[in-house]
Structures are given as structure tokens and as C-alpha cells.
Amino acid sequence: MLEIDKLKIEFLSHGRRVAPVDGVSFSLGSDETVGLLGESGCGKSVTALSILRLFPMASQARLSGAIRFDGRDLLQAEDEALRGIRGKEIAMIFQExxxxxxxxxxxxxxxxxxxxxxxxxxxxxxxxxxxxxxxxxxxxxxxxxxxxxxxxxxxxxxxxxxxxxxxxxxPKLLICDEPTTALDVTIQAQILDLMRDLKREQQTSILLITHDLGVVAEMCERVVVMYAGQVVEQSSVEDLFDRPAHPYTHALMRARPALDATPGAPLNAIPGSVPLPGTVKSGCRFTARCARAQDICRQEMPPLEDLGDGHHVRCWYPH
Ligand SMILES: Nc1ncnc2c1ncn2[C@@H]1O[C@H](COP(=O)(O)OP(=O)(O)O)[C@@H](O)[C@H]1O
Ligand SMILES: [Mg+2]
Structure with a gap:
């Protein structure tokens, strides 16, 4: 139903072009719920906004690649055609x-x-x-x-x-960008339940953007993990939790507070932060925060490799 193909998003920032999304590809089938997971600043929201071209004019966003919806490239669609799709065939829910x-x-x-x-x-x-x-x-x-x-x-x-x-x-497709992040936990659970029920009734596909692994586990069939504007891992939810392959996915899992943690015990937060777009000049973008990094990681960008069963990872030394 939705096929994002080598999407690149560039903004003009202080006279320089930066690309917060750089060659992202993934797809979503009809009646499927796919999670787009990653820390703040990874490029999840701009990816979502590009599907319906919802950028403010002033941002001078330049989009390349293709976003095919039912076979038709939305990046090439006329504004008029897009207005007919927005809200009717593809709807969006934001955090706020x-x-x-x-x-x-x-x-x-x-x-x-x-x-x-x-x-x-x-x-x-x-x-x-x-x-x-x-x-x-x-x-x-x-x-x-x-x-x-x-x-x-x-x-x-x-x-x-x-x-x-x-x-x-x-709508055939519902894009939800952190729909429950701003809500209390109990309300959050109610809203997720509601979304699940409605999805069943209406057979809507959902692209669910979140930084929360718990939300992914509750809601999604497949997950796309983004880091610094790229897809670093992609798999079924079961596979991701059973066999996370990318050190970043591992770190996200370890950073989750355990239910049985001793009060006051330190969280395994991932050291450092997501690099700003355009600041990593070569190699894997996670290198600076990665415990497994070797020389090649600093020099060469690893390709997205197929581990079988639709499980893909972008890493020279995956788990
Ligand atoms: N209009 C814009 N102009 C320049 N940079 C932007 C713009 N919108 C977002 N960015 C940058 O793109 C990166 C990704 O942002 P975003 O998609 O909001 O991340 P996420 O949703 O994963 O937290 C960030 O570094 C952000 O500063
Ligand atoms: Mg966001």
C-alpha cells in the first residue's frame, strides 16, 4: 500500500543543505501496523510529514526518492491531487x-x-x-x-x-506521530486500546511513530528502526525483541526501565546523543556511541544487510 523508496529530505540551514533523512526505504502492507522507532531527532517526524508534503513553505524542504501510495508517487502528485488524498485516504494524528x-x-x-x-x-x-x-x-x-x-x-x-x-x-492509511507521548500512562493505554479496536473495525493500515518500545510491542506487527536519518534495522516485532541485531536496537532495549528494577537503580541510558544531520562525515552514524565499533565502522557506511525472514540490519558487527 505504501512504499517509501530512497527518500531523502534536505533543508536549507544557515545557507547549507542538510539531510535529516537520507535514503530511507520501507513499506507498509494493507491492514498492517508498522512502527517507526528511534530517539528524538532521528528523522521520524519529517519522514511522516513528507508523505503528505506537510512542510511549512518557509522550511524550503527538498524531497527526492519516491513515496508510492497504491502505486502512485505522492512526491510527483499535483497539489490538487494531494489535497484529495489528505484526510480522505491518508489521515494523520500528531502528538499535540x-x-x-x-x-x-x-x-x-x-x-x-x-x-x-x-x-x-x-x-x-x-x-x-x-x-x-x-x-x-x-x-x-x-x-x-x-x-x-x-x-x-x-x-x-x-x-x-x-x-x-x-x-x-x-482512510486507508493512518499516520500517528507519537499519538500518546503527551498523555498520562492510564490515558495512554486507553488510547492505544481504542486505536487497536478501530483499526480492526475499519481495516486501516497504521504507520506508528514512537520512541517507546512498549508501544511498539503492544501495537505493531513490524518495526523500522531509524538512526540519524537512516534505517538501521527492520524486522517483525517478535524478531526485534528476540534477536535485536543492531547495537542501537540493543541499547534501546537496555535503556528501558525494567518492571522489577530496584528503586533508584540507574537506567542504562545510551551515552551521548543523536548526531545532528550532516555532522557524521563517514562510516556508520552510530559509531561514536557504539561499544562494538572498529576501524571499518568509522570509515565505511555498512549496507543494509538481509538476515533472512525480512530481518535487515545496517551494521558491520551485528549481534
Ligand atoms: N524545517 C526544518 N528545517 C531544518 N531542520 C529541520 C526541520 N525540521 C526538522 N529538522 C531537523 O531534522 C532532524 C529530524 O527531526 P525530526 O524528524 O523532528 O526527528 P524525530 O521526529 O525523530 O524526533 C532534526 O535534527 C531536526 O532539527
Ligand atoms: Mg518527532
Whole structure:
């Protein structure tokens, strides 16, 4: 359904071109949930934004490669065609719902607007669907809620409204960028449950962006691990947890707080941080933080190698 092929994203930064995403390829089948995993700054969000070309004009983003959706390259699509796809065939949910909800319009109007743009339904039918959807995502007293403004809702309620808005047109693909990161743990679990149920009902494919291995384990069938703008590992969820091959994936697993950890015990945080785009001149981009690094790692970029069964890793010395 979705095939990202050697995607490169360049920005102009202080007169220099930098590429926070540099040759990323992965695909997503229909009815599949794929996780895009990596620390902050790895290029997950800009990858997601490029699918619908949602960059602000001022960022002067330059995109190359291909993003095929049902066989059609979205990078080559006309703006007009893309407007027809956005919200209808591909919908997106962000970490902070207030970035997509308009504070000046009532909840009901905002949802109705989606259906007005993308369907020829009559007013009454639109209102009925909006109400039904708000109820479906677990919002009590939906009939009153339609007349309220986003600021009067809690974070969890706003995220439910966002999910309702995203699923209103039954999109084939839902892109979720850290959908639960800003929420309390209990609310987070409720929202993940809701997403799972809705996915089953609507048979939507989901690209789930997260830095949280727990969310990946709960939700995904396959995982793409990104590091500094590249795919470093890709596999089924079972394989990733059973046999993580890249030292970065290993480090992410070790950095998770254990359930039975002694209170106050230090976390195995990964030392250092993700290099800024364009700062690693040669070799593997994880070298500076990698305990297994040898000379070749500093000199030559390892290729993405096939370990079998769809498990791929970019490392000279994988586990
Ligand atoms: N509009 C922009 N102009 C220049 N650099 C950007 C822009 N947007 C993002 N970046 C850079 O791209 C890199 C990846 O960012 P992002 O995709 O937000 O990472 P993630 O979502 O994985 O945390 C970061 O180094 C960020 O500073
Ligand atoms: Mg992000």
C-alpha cells in the first residue's frame, strides 16, 4: 500500500543543505501496523510529514526518492491531487492535538468540515456521522461536545477528538506521530486500546511513530528502526525483541526501565546523543556511541544487510 523508496529530505540551514533523512526505504502492507522507532531527532517526524508534503513553505524542504501510495508517487502528485488524498485516504494524528485542532471553531464544525470536503453527504447525515464517531471514540455526552471549543477539553479528550476526525472518512492509511507521548500512562493505554479496536473495525493500515518500545510491542506487527536519518534495522516485532541485531536496537532495549528494577537503580541510558544531520562525515552514524565499533565502522557506511525472514540490519558487527 505504501512504499517509501530512497527518500531523502534536505533543508536549507544557515545557507547549507542538510539531510535529516537520507535514503530511507520501507513499506507498509494493507491492514498492517508498522512502527517507526528511534530517539528524538532521528528523522521520524519529517519522514511522516513528507508523505503528505506537510512542510511549512518557509522550511524550503527538498524531497527526492519516491513515496508510492497504491502505486502512485505522492512526491510527483499535483497539489490538487494531494489535497484529495489528505484526510480522505491518508489521515494523520500528531502528538499535540492542538496543532491540528483549530482553537476558534467548535468541535462539531471541525469534524463536519472533514466530511463536507471529502463527501457529498447532506447536512443531516454529516451531523449524524459526527455524533456517532464521537461516541465511538469513547467521548461521553457527544451531543454537547459538538458545541464546545477544543480548549475546554482535557488532553486525552482532545486526542480522542483527533482520532475521531482522522477516522471519519475511513482512510486507508493512518499516520500517528507519537499519538500518546503527551498523555498520562492510564490515558495512554486507553488510547492505544481504542486505536487497536478501530483499526480492526475499519481495516486501516497504521504507520506508528514512537520512541517507546512498549508501544511498539503492544501495537505493531513490524518495526523500522531509524538512526540519524537512516534505517538501521527492520524486522517483525517478535524478531526485534528476540534477536535485536543492531547495537542501537540493543541499547534501546537496555535503556528501558525494567518492571522489577530496584528503586533508584540507574537506567542504562545510551551515552551521548543523536548526531545532528550532516555532522557524521563517514562510516556508520552510530559509531561514536557504539561499544562494538572498529576501524571499518568509522570509515565505511555498512549496507543494509538481509538476515533472512525480512530481518535487515545496517551494521558491520551485528549481534
Ligand atoms: N524545517 C526544518 N528545517 C531544518 N531542520 C529541520 C526541520 N525540521 C526538522 N529538522 C531537523 O531534522 C532532524 C529530524 O527531526 P525530526 O524528524 O523532528 O526527528 P524525530 O521526529 O525523530 O524526533 C532534526 O535534527 C531536526 O532539527
Ligand atoms: Mg518527532
Amino acid at each position: 492535538p492542538m496543532t491540528s485542532l483549530n482553537p476558534l471553531h467548535r468541535i462539531g464544525e471541525q469534524l463536519a468540515e472533514m466530511l463536507r470536503i471529502h463527501t457529498g453527504l447532506a447536512r443531516q447525515e454529516i451531523d449524524a456521522r459526527v455524533l456517532a464517531m464521537l461516541e465511538r471514540v469513547g467521548l461521553a455526552r457527544a451531543a454537547q461536545l459538538v458545541d464546545e471549543y477544543p480548549h475546554s477539553l482535557s488532553g486525552g479528550m482532545r486526542q480522542r477528538v483527533m482520532i475521531a476526525m482522522a477516522l471519519l472518512c475511513k
